[in-house]
Amino acid sequence: MHDSQWLAAQFESQRGHLRAVALRMLGSANEADDAVQEAWLRLSRADTREVANLAGWLTTVVARVALDALRARKTRREESMQWEPGADETESADEPGPEQQAVLADAMGPALLLVLETLNPAERLAFVLHDLFAVSFEEIAPIIGTSAINARQLASRARRRVQGAAAAERVAAPVDSLRRRRVVDAFLSASRNGDFAGLLTVLDPDVVLRADPTAVLASVARQADGAPKLAAYARGAQAVAEAFEGRAQAAQPALIDGEIGAVWAPGGRVRGAFLFALAGERIAGIDVVVDPRHLQRLRIEIL
Structure with a gap:
């Protein structure tokens, strides 16, 4: 035995x-x-x-x-x-x-x-x-x-x-990082400014959003300040645009494992990361990572 x-x-x-x-x-x-x-x-x-x-x-x-x-x-x-x-x-x-x-x-x-x-x-x-x-x-x-x-x-x-x-x-693969940077910058700008139409423009119609449990819990805590709850999973440009409208106020572009993404880093300490997968000139996937264990495994360079 x-x-x-x-x-x-x-x-x-x-x-x-x-x-x-x-x-x-x-x-x-x-x-x-x-x-x-x-x-x-x-x-x-x-x-x-x-x-x-x-x-x-x-x-x-x-x-x-x-x-x-x-x-x-x-x-x-x-x-x-x-x-x-x-x-x-x-x-x-x-x-x-x-x-x-x-x-x-x-x-x-x-x-x-x-x-x-x-x-x-x-x-x-x-x-x-x-x-x-x-x-x-x-x-x-x-x-x-x-x-x-x-x-x-x-x-x-x-x-x-x-x-x-x-x-x-x-x-x-040969697509230069400048184009990816423009797409991510357009997304962050539209998100910060509450530009719903701008978000729809930069998101692929079948975009997928995934947020880890820590990110979801953090968004629940911020609901008292009027911030909407972040869903653990969302699919489609409409749903993802609604999730990010008015968000990303303090997000900064960053290299994450060699790819253009964004981070939330108050005081220079990374507390959250946004990983993007692109399809042409649009964002096809977004992963929101807030779990400290996962963040430690990412190679992050704030731009």
């Missing part, structure tokens, strides 16, 4: 891998940490005497927790988990080799993470587990609640969308 110390040691040896899986699945450092913690709680309560592959068992648990979180996140629209492959889609024609898998894994920058946001939970799980972490479709299928064939097709459909975004990102 596995004792608690042995289980704890095994879990710690897998923590980095489990967090990587959860982070790719959820796109949020805080939610990833919560998923890993839930995996530990389930491990500590489980009878693991019959578990031959503990690493695989833990990966499955984290994947299930992340899938539940994604499905809950999708309450704004009903997603079908029983998608059947169409007649025009082959099962393995675009199956990636090891080199292509590595390229996709390395390419998962902010813009491609936004592409993952457009996938339904089953597609996202199948793609992330198989293409990025080499989990077999036979193992993925029970997590989703479908067949291995359907799991393969879900990953295939997701892969085509991610590959298309990767190609677009490579084409856009």
